[in-house]
Amino acid sequence: MADSKIVEIHWAQIPVIELDGFLNASRCILGCPGRLFNAQFEQKTNGMECIIQQDIESISKNGKLLERTEIDYQGVRQLFIDLIYKKIPPRDGGSLENFDWVLIEYYGLISTADQENGPWNRLLNQTHALIRFVDENQCESVMFYVEYSDFVVITQLGVEWGDVSEN
Numbered sequence: 001m002a003d004s005k006i007v008e009i010h011w012a013q014i015p016v017i018e019l020d021g022f023l024n025a026s027r028c029i030l031g032c033p034g035r036l037f038n039a040q041f042e043q044k045t046n047g048m049e050c051i052i053q054q055d056i057e058s059i060s061k062n063g064k065l066l067e068r069t070e071i072d073y074q075g076v077r078q079l080f081i082d083l084i085y086k087k088i089p090p091r092d093g094g095s096l097e098n099f100d101w102v103l104i105e106y107y108g109l110i111s112t113a114d115q116e117n118g119p120w121n122r123l124l125n126q127t128h129a130l131i132r133f134v135d136e137n138q139c140e141s142v143m144f145y146v147e148y149s150d151f152v153v154i155t156q157l158g159v160e161w162g163d164v165s166e167n
Contacts, residue, residue: 012113016041016153019106027158030087036141036158037084039106041151048147051154052129055143062136071130071144073123079142083157107146107153114148122146138162 019039027037042051052068059065071079080103085096107123119125123146130144140159145152 010041010043010113010151012110012148012151012153013041015106015109015113019103019110019153019155022103022106023155023157026084029089030084030158032158032161034137034139034158034161036139036156036161039153039155042154043151044147048129048145048152051152052131052145055154056131059131059133059135064134065131066134066140067130067132069130070127072127073125075130076123076128076144079144079157083142083159110146110148110153114151118149122148132159 016039023037023039024035027035030037044051056065056068080100084103085100088096088099104121104123108121111119111122114122126147128144128146130142132140132142134140139161141156142159143154143156145154
């Protein structure tokens with residue numbers, strides 16, 4: 001008799017869920033009242049371009065697309081520096097380096113869960129689509145898309161959030 005409580009998920013969803021929690025905790029440290037820092041797993045049924053277009057269409061209904069571009073690891077790293085690291089209250093020197101290592105390592109764990117013998121860390125090894133937009137609450141964010149074999153990890157980082165209610 002099969003256990004009906006068993007849920008099947010892609011191996012990579014576990015580190016994506018952990019990354020999402022890490023980003024949520026980060027936004028709390030930064031004082032961001034909305035859920036503007038997150039990560040999500042999206043299966044590539046019709047390709048990554050379809051996922052991006054759906055996001056752009058959704059944004060266009062209530063917000064405004066500001067930019068669509070490509071970004072490499074150095075660009076992503078600069079986003080992490082500008083939107084997270086520079087906004088964290090000062091701590092001892094080692095804690096920020098550890099924070100950085102953990103954040104980057106999540107993408108490596110996702111890469112390993114996707115293909116154990118594939119690229120070590122796709123965040124480092126390829127370019128990524130990026131969109132910058134303003135949402136319905138006038139909060140500005142960026143989303144970048146890290147493509148894996150059969151899924152995409154979408155990471156959202158808040159740029160400006162003003163006074164928004166808790167989500």
